[in-house]
Amino acid sequence: MLLARTLTSLDVAGHGRLDVGIGLGWMRDEYRAAGVPWERRGEQLEQWLDAAETIWGCAEVCHDGARWAIPPSGIEPKPVQRPRPPLLFGGFSPGALERFGRRGDGWLSAGLPVPALTGMWDTVRRAADTAGRDADALRTVIRVNARLTDTPAPADRVPNEGTVAQIADHLLGTAEAGIGEVEALVDFRQTTTTTGQLLHTAEELLKRLRP
Incomplete structure (x- = not known):
């Protein structure tokens, strides 16, 4: 209570x-x-x-x-x-994903390869459909704890590591894969050390996401 x-x-x-x-x-x-x-x-x-x-x-x-x-x-x-x-649930197990679709309004996910995200999102949607809910109304919030690099990182480390361009491309690819209404929470504090650097990096990311 x-x-x-x-x-x-x-x-x-x-x-x-x-x-x-x-x-x-x-x-x-x-x-x-x-x-x-x-x-x-x-x-x-x-x-x-x-x-x-x-x-x-x-x-x-x-x-x-x-x-x-x-x-x-x-x-x-x-x-x-x-x-x-609105209730947004975090988790990745099949039982948790089923619960999100049945009772939640969205999924709090993490930076994962797009095939993994789409597979789990399908589980959420099926649960929503079975419960008679509107699967298209569900939201997805993806948190990325990004470690920025000066040179491109290996593909299997993106988006948790890589250049700003790689992280932006990953987020755009996730949205294009049809994973609901995608919202991103990107944390650059692992590699930015000043407020100015953080704001500059965020501005660069936004420009790539919204050309």
């Missing part, structure tokens, strides 16, 4: 501009430190989604789940975005 209400507050304060990014994590030690079982973590996420969507969507909130129970309650405020803020 606390997380759902915190996200609501952010959506209200931001006048309906919140995107919610959700990931189950990959490190067992984090689960152990929090006292949460690693096993069946996907099922726990589904249960949280059921509770959160009830809190966001219902005038009188009442939820009776395997993990959480909420007695009939009035919980205000509600998010500006209805029925809830």
